[in-house]
Amino acid sequence: MKSSNLDTPADPAEKSDRRAWAVMAMLLVFMLINYADKAVLGLAANPIMRELGLSHSEYGLLASSFFFLFNISAVAFGFLANRFPTKWLMFGMALVWGFTQLPVVAGAGFAALLVSRIVLGAAEGPAQPVAMHAAFKWFPNEKRSIPSSLISGGGGLGGVLAAPLLTLVIINFGWRWAFLSLFVVGVLWCAVWAVVGREGTADRAAAPTGAEPEPVENFRVPYHRILLSGTWLAGFVGAFGAYWTSALLLAWVPSYLETSLGYSAVAAGAIVTAPWVLKTVATFGQGALTQWLMHRGVSSRVSRGILGGCAVFLAGAAMLLAPFVTHPGLKIALITVAFSIGAVKFAIGQTINAEITPPAQRGAVLSMTVGLVTLAGLAAPYVTGRIVESAADPAAGFAMAFAIPGTLMLIGGLLAFAFVHPERDARRSPRTGATSAGRRTRARPVRDLSAPASGTSADR
Template sequence: MESPNPDIAAKPGSRAWVVMAMLLVFMLINYADKAVLGLAANPIMRELGLSHSEYGLLASSFFFLFNVSAVAVGFLADRFPTRWLLFGMALVWGLTQLPVVAGAGFAALLASRIVLGAAEGPAQPVAMHAAFKWFPNEKRSIPSALISGGGGLGGVVAAPLLTLVIINFGWRWAFLSLFVVGVLWCVIWAVVGREGTADRASARTSAEPEPAADFRVPYRRILLSGTWLAGFVGAFGAYWTSALLLAWVPSYLETSLGYSAVAAGTIVTAPWVLKTVATFGQGALTQWLMHRGVSSRVSRGILGGCAVFLAGAAMLLVPVVSHPALKIALITVAFSIGAVKFAIGQTINAEITPPAQRGAVMSMTVGLVTLAGLAAPYVTGRIVESAADPATGFALAFAIPGTLMLVGGLLAFAFVRPERDARRIAAHGRRADQQEPHPSPTGS
């Protein structure tokens, strides 16, 4: 295992933000890889002769190994340098685009999406874990927002550009462009990527009960806490929504609302823009609130609950309204602001989890939350195919994530209490370590 560079440990500031910039681009590429299939949905279905349910299966295939890989690599992230785990993931992303470029049919495209999903499953939690190595708890809101916002930024940048490539050159060329970008990122990351040392610094200097690097607790104490469980429900609904945005919203705009491919590609950018603004804004607002002494329960838990609740309400209203401008506005809100739950939720998970288990907990969270991505595209395809018309089918399909997000928001208001649960979890950890005690930061 590589040792931290002492010069980097002494002066983490500039290097930390170089690493953050690369992680932001990493997540941009991550979401572009996901989004390309949805942007090319109609030409793919026409060329390969796919039904709605077959395309839904293709979109869901991305998540076949996504969850298992997220959990497995998360445990590795607690034992090996995140620098090389991130490099390996990005390299596989690029290579999986090549079979598509070479003229893959349905079977090969299905296989490439499964492998891509396996390589992308651990992306967000490992990137978060890598970022949190550079920042103490009270300064993690902006880094977590940047990483989560990288997905939204990917949609802002990728949706119009990939749509232009698909229209002018064909859908396979869009996959080729993602191969080139992914390999280029790997080359740069191999030069500038490093491991941070903030956890060790916090353990040495903080008077707060932030766990030392080797401090551990039973995982059930974390995953059965009210904070984790309430956050999971809201994140599950938000991820179901994100999966629909990637896989079905472009097609919905064309088939149900009558927009052209160019117009749909432009409209679908709006949720990505608002998602990016909301995620970055949440990070700045949360960090400002905490700096002024506002509790994590309010600045993270209540704020995240409000975002998910509003997104759920907007989702349920989308099929009800008929005015085109209002419908687009509701679509924009429904498919965007709930995503702030990903940044807030993982920051809260890091707050209640010992550093030695942080990568595993965040990855297990992603593995469970993204089960929504496995189900959402295929379930939606079956609902749309079985309905009297696509518009009716989409209305029924949208009710699922809308309800999940409403419930998740209400649960967050009642049960997300990071400070309380962090103390309870730490107390169980200390009792578990009594036979092999470790010195606490307070010396007690």
């Protein structure tokens, strides 16, 4: 008699797929919490300034303090991620996120709030690159567009959910209660992640039947060859402008809507949700579109490079136009586009960077990219505060401040059209290894390193 399906062992590949998507779900929530932690300060900007008696430049310093150690931490953790399990690195980061909220709940003043934001920034700096590295361990290059968009889209989704919910908490219970809610959510995520989190095996070489899989050989290239490639440099400029924009969305846009455009706190909280919604839709849509295009045989240059360049170019144009439009509906529409679609560059850019980088160096390259790009977050809130404070009126100050990221994104889009060539730059970073006879051989481009290598160790 034939055995039933219940008696048939589960297919290992199917189990691995289920585990991969369970991990991806947790990474998505991880990034959602990450962005909610960032956004809460901007949502509570006006009550914080009133209660603590802060000027615009002092609040700008408080917002920028989040990035004091952000970049250094991002780079340092990237090298750690090359050597240690991402599961426990992420667990430690999220636990620190939660506990940095407690001094604020306990009635902290400006100094304690400043220190807590610095520590939070140090713990959040590595979040995106380490989460990307963790996801890429489960998926080969040709299947990474959707996972990377989910991780980047977690920020947009965090804004969609956090902006209205945290605004309601701030209005009804006070701004300190918003920080308490983030502490609870962060600790709960750690408890679930300790059970669900695992390391993927997509970077491992295929092994003969019955043998244990062997790690892919640690092929490496000089880091300067990656970081000085046209693909990386052009992507950096666009991502820098897009991150400057994201920092303004977190720190200043709610206040801008209230002080310069005259909206109430409730209305501003609702309006600021629109960029997060479009950012989420654009990021998730980009992942699906890019993966479909690559499946159809479209080059990475077109499906990733040109698409990302178009997104930041349009965002930059909208940013420059928005302050000069008088029609309220059109102004809000331009603000929504300006502060949203440029974020597509984060998912595309990191996927491209992984494409041109050997797996043994991927964690470090992704983290160095984030460390350099997020210097924009260190500068943007404080520079904007100084510009607004020195302007004749806040509206004029914000118009000048918005011109900075708008121009950067326009330039970044043009550079992407001209210089982003992932396949070309992957070929310029070849991997070399020794055959069993001791001869040096040049293997296929680095971008194929993400897929399992064929053959036995003797063949290699």
